[in-house]
Amino acid sequence: MTVAFIAGAVTAFGVMAGSALADNSISQKGREFHPGEITIKRDETIQIVNDDGDLLHHAYIESAKFSFDSGDQKPGSITPITFAVAGDFDVLCAIHPKMKLTVHVK
Numbered sequence: 062m063t064v065a066f067i068a069g070a071v072t073a074f075g076v077m078a079g080s081a082l083a084d085n086s087i088s089q090k091g092r093e094f095h096p097g098e099i100t101i102k103r104d105e106t107i108q109i110v111n112d113d114g115d116l117l118h119h120a121y122i123e124s125a126k127f128s129f130d131s132g133d134q135k136p137g138s139i140t141p142i143t144f145a146v147a148g149d150f151d152v153l154c155a156i157h158p159k160m161k162l163t164v165h166v167k
């Protein structure tokens with residue numbers, strides 16, 4: 062069951078890696094965002110992939126310029142976030158306080 066699930070998640074990630082958005086994919090494996098920092102242009106989208114086994118994550122952003130809340134990120138799910146404003150944003154996880162992804166939007 063677990064092995065089948067992981068294989069599925071890896072496959073989903075592999076499909077994404079072949080897309081044009083591959084460079085903006087963020088993994089959540091090991092209760093960490095990988096990479097922990099990314100620079101994109103305005104109106105670009107990052108894709109947060111919950112490839113962390115059977116763990117639930119919950120990404121959110123709270124800033125004066127832009128707020129976001131993914132709700133539950135189920136295992137194997139992909140959460141796209143499009144940044145329409147320039148600035149530096151911290152994506153945090155409501156379940157794991159140590160998880161942090163910094164997004165620089167040019």
Ligand SMILES: [Cu+2]
Pocket residue numbers: 092117118119154155156157160
């Ligand atoms: Cu988390």
